[in-house]
Amino acid sequence: MIKIDVEKELIGSIGKMNLDVNLQINEGDFVALTGLSGSGKTTLLRILAGLEESNSYINVAGKVWQDDKHFLPVQKRQIGFVFQDYALFSNMSVIENLLFVNKDKKLALELLEITELSKLKDRNVTTLSGGQKQRVSLCRALMNKPKLLLMDEPLSALDPTIRTKLQDEILTLHKKFKTTTIMVSHDPSEIYRLSNKVIVMQNGVVKKEGKAKDVLLKTSGSAKFSFEGELLDIVKVDVIYIAIISIGQQLVEVVLSEDETLNLKIGSKVRVSTKAFSPNISY
Numbered sequence: 285m286i287k288i289d290v291e292k293e294l295i296g297s298i299g300k301m302n303l304d305v306n307l308q309i310n311e312g313d314f315v316a317l318t319g320l321s322g323s324g325k326t327t328l329l330r331i332l333a334g335l336e337e338s339n340s341y342i343n344v345a346g347k348v349w350q351d352d353k354h355f356l357p358v359q360k361r362q363i364g365f366v367f368q369d370y371a372l373f374s375n376m377s378v379i380e381n382l383l384f385v386n387k388d389k390k391l392a393l394e395l396l397e398i399t400e401l402s403k404l405k406d407r408n409v410t411t412l413s414g415g416q417k418q419r420v421s422l423c424r425a426l427m428n429k430p431k432l433l434l435m436d437e438p439l440s441a442l443d444p445t446i447r448t449k450l451q452d453e454i455l456t457l458h459k460k461f462k463t464t465t466i467m468v469s470h471d472p473s474e475i476y477r478l479s480n481k482v483i484v485m486q487n488g489v490v491k492k493e494g495k496a497k498d499v500l501l502k503t504s505g506s507a508k509f510s511f512e513g514e515l516l517d518i519v520k521v522d523v524i525y526i527a528i529i530s531i532g533q534q535l536v537e538v539v540l541s542e543d544e545t546l547n548l549k550i551g552s553k554v555r556v557s558t559k560a561f562s563p564n565i566s567y
């Protein structure tokens with residue numbers, strides 16, 4: 285069990301903001317941390333890692349990492365950290381990056397095998413693609429068998445195909461090593477696939493907590509499905525109008541009557557939903 289009671293006064297974009305988070309996380313949980321920009325997600329990870337001062341109580345598997353008398357420094361907190369920008373040692377090869385953390389060559393080779401990096405093990409990390417670098421970073425974070433793996437938007441710089449592949453590898457590694465994980469993500473499909481618990485932060489506090497299907501799904505009533513997107517354009521074709529909406533990586537067209545176009549503004553967020561097979565659009 286991981287018990288966290290974090291307090292810190294932050295200076296937010298509209299003035300002072302209290303980061304005030306009280307959580308219990310079970311060992312082996314995969315927690316997704318989400319919420320608007322500036323809500324305190326990265327600061328929470330940094331506090332857990334011991335990179336930031338705060339008034340906090342942090343207890344991991346019965347060991348106090350931090351309370352009003354103790355402050356375990358970052359190198360003693362058995363954590364693995366994966367950042368968006370990889371943070372690899374650029375003068376080293378793939379395997380050297382891993383062995384720098386821990387000399388366990390058997391574990392290093394096993395991690396490289398799972399993430400399909402075995403053939404690249406002697407390559408300098410600067411010659412790798414973004415997806416390969418992030419795999420190395422993930423393997424390196426697991427080399428000291430952390431009690432807690434912290435990942436701050438690890439896949440957000442990668443293109444969608446590579447991203448899905450890395451999600452699969454993260455899942456495989458999580459099943460094998462059962463490392464308790466907290467991952468910051470803004471991507472609902474990623475959160476749904478990976479996590480067994482979602483925490484939504486807003487202005488420094490936990491706004492919602494629960495399983496992805498209870499926290500993230502917005503379909504309600506008789507709506508069969510529903511997507512959020514951005515209205516890019518409305519094009520007139522003969523007597524009808526077609527709204528062009530970007531949803532994730534896709535462009536979607538929805539036919540509208542002239543009346544329906546009146547309240548829509550190009551650039552605004554819209555929701556495309558369907559009841560039975562008749563799509564409608566609301567804003």
Ligand SMILES: Nc1ncnc2c1ncn2[C@@H]1O[C@H](COP(=O)(O)OP(=O)(O)OP(=O)(O)O)[C@@H](O)[C@H]1O
Nearest residue numbers: 293294295296297320321322323324325326327328
């Ligand atoms: N050490 C600090 N002292 C005071 N304020 C801070 C400190 N660190 C961060 N902040 C402020 O706290 C707020 C939360 O920042 P944080 O980076 O944790 O947000 P976030 O939810 O991770 O945002 P994003 O999704 O954009 O990365 C920001 O307004 C930031 O300026």
